[in-house]
Amino acid sequence: xxxxxxxxxxxxxxxxxxxxxxxxxxxxxxxxxxxxxxxxxxxxxxxxxxxxxxxxxxxxxxxxxxxxxxxxxxxxxxxxxxxxxxxxxxxxxxxxxxxxxxxxxxxxxxxxxxxxxxxxxxxxxxxxxxxxxxxxxxxxxxxxxxxxxxxxxx
Numbered sequence: 067x068x069x070x071x072x073x074x075x076x077x078x079x080x081x082x083x084x085x086x087x088x089x090x091x092x093x094x095x096x097x098x099x100x101x102x103x104x105x106x107x108x109x110x111x112x113x114x115x116x117x118x119x120x121x122x123x124x125x126x127x128x129x130x131x132x133x134x135x136x137x138x139x140x141x142x143x144x145x146x147x148x149x150x151x152x153x154x155x156x157x158x159x160x161x162x163x164x165x166x167x168x169x170x171x172x173x174x175x176x177x178x179x180x181x182x183x184x185x186x187x188x189x190x191x192x193x194x195x196x197x198x199x200x201x202x203x204x205x206x207x208x209x210x211x212x213x214x215x216x217x218x219x220x
Contacts, residue, residue: 067104073124082106082119084150084164088157088176094130101132103176105139105150105164116141118164118172120179135179139164139172152195154204163216165206167191171216187216 067080085104092099100123107116116139122132141148148168155162155176164172169188174181190208198205203216 069102071123080104080106081108084153086153086155086162087123088155088162090132090160090177092130092132095126097126097129099126099132100124101176103153103155103162105153107139107141107149114141114146118162118174118179120162120176137174137179137181140181140184141166141170145170151192154195154197156202158202163204165192165195188214 067082067085069078069080071078082104083106085102088101088103089098090101101120102123103118103120105118107114118137118139120135122134125131139150145168148166148170150164151167152165153162154165160176162174162176164174169186169190169192171185171187172181173183188206188208190210193207193209196205198215201215205213205215207213
């Protein structure tokens, strides 16, 4: 992934398959922190590593900021070839949803990058996702052109 912070006027490569931007209120700071969360799956010396990273962009000088977090994305053995294709967020619950090509859904707490849930939500490959804010969830499209809606709990 290519990342271009406008204030720094330089391009930066991120080893990531999917990413999202979010804002989060940090205790002791009246202004919300702007975060980037991204999911990666890399191979180094034959070892596969899958991670979720959450990093603050443009920390505010003299103000408490967000502490960088990372967490493992655990892929079961029969999903060794799977990888993240999309990420969505829930502003209401401060959650991150990581969706994989083979239909796994990972749910993480944004603030702590803590894994909360993992399940297979589709037997068909996921093609793309889009926010469905009017109903509090997101839509998924599978390769065959069918859509379904995933709602976050109210």
